[in-house]
Amino acid sequence: MALPLFERLGGFAPVSKIVLLFYHKVEESEDLAEYFEDVEMGRLIDHQTKFIASLMGGPASYDDATLQRIHEPLEISEQAFDDMAELLQETLEDFDCSPEDVATVMHEFRRRRALVVHP
Template sequence: MEKTLYDKYGGFSTVSRIVMSLYEKLLEDDDLGPFFDDVDMPKLIDHQTKFVASLMGGPASFTDTHIERAHRNMTIADSHFDRLKTLVDDTLAEFDVDAEDIQTVLGAFEARRTLLVKA
């Protein structure tokens, strides 16, 4: 049986460190940082850790409805989503995630673009 990316890279503890590092970048980013003003960051990071874990084949799961509902009051453009993907790519690379596995995770993010970006 093939290991999930979640298992391959160390499970919850590694995913948690990846998400913490990603959010450090997001909060410092001039374009994306403002999306997190007045947000309960510990709660958000907990949710995002579970979300990224699910994208990597971990135990958590998120429905499209949940994702869309969480972002419905935000004005997210394609440029914001593209920047997010760049930061995800950079962060995963910093954690020595293989290039092919990074593309798998980015593909999972891309599959949800229409849930966040409102044309």
Template structure:
């Protein structure tokens, strides 16, 4: 799936579009107020690439470590996944591919939801 959708160049565009939405969100935008966004976009691009079958890899322990201090709750996780799903739709992902990507992310919810 990673190569079929254009590799890192395309995934990076998807992630930037996602963060445009996330930064405007009343529910999750505050999490990014003091974040160096270029670095955040790089990390998120690698993570999304990994769930699309790309070369990057993230362990569940690493996901938990980087999210633990953020105290992300279920509502915030749901907002993040809704915005990402909406973004994938806007980039013309097939429904089955969207479901696969979102399934990988939702399967890691317990490592991201830390509140």
């Protein structure tokens, strides 16, 4: 049985680098930056590192109910979710993740759309 991407990458340290680049791209996006204006980015990056790690087969830290509760007041649109997904995929590709690994992570990310999108 193949090791999960989380383990093949080497754990939290490399995943944290992926998340840092991802959020750099998000902050550069005119359409997405507004969602993060009043957010303490260090704290968010810590949480998102754990979340992205869970999408890669690492230790899970959020259940579906928690994801929904956290995102509901943010009024995230379908387009914003799609834009985030595009940036995440681009970031994974920047880190030379295999097409199969990218597809797996993106499937897990998109599977949570209904928990995150609350227009």
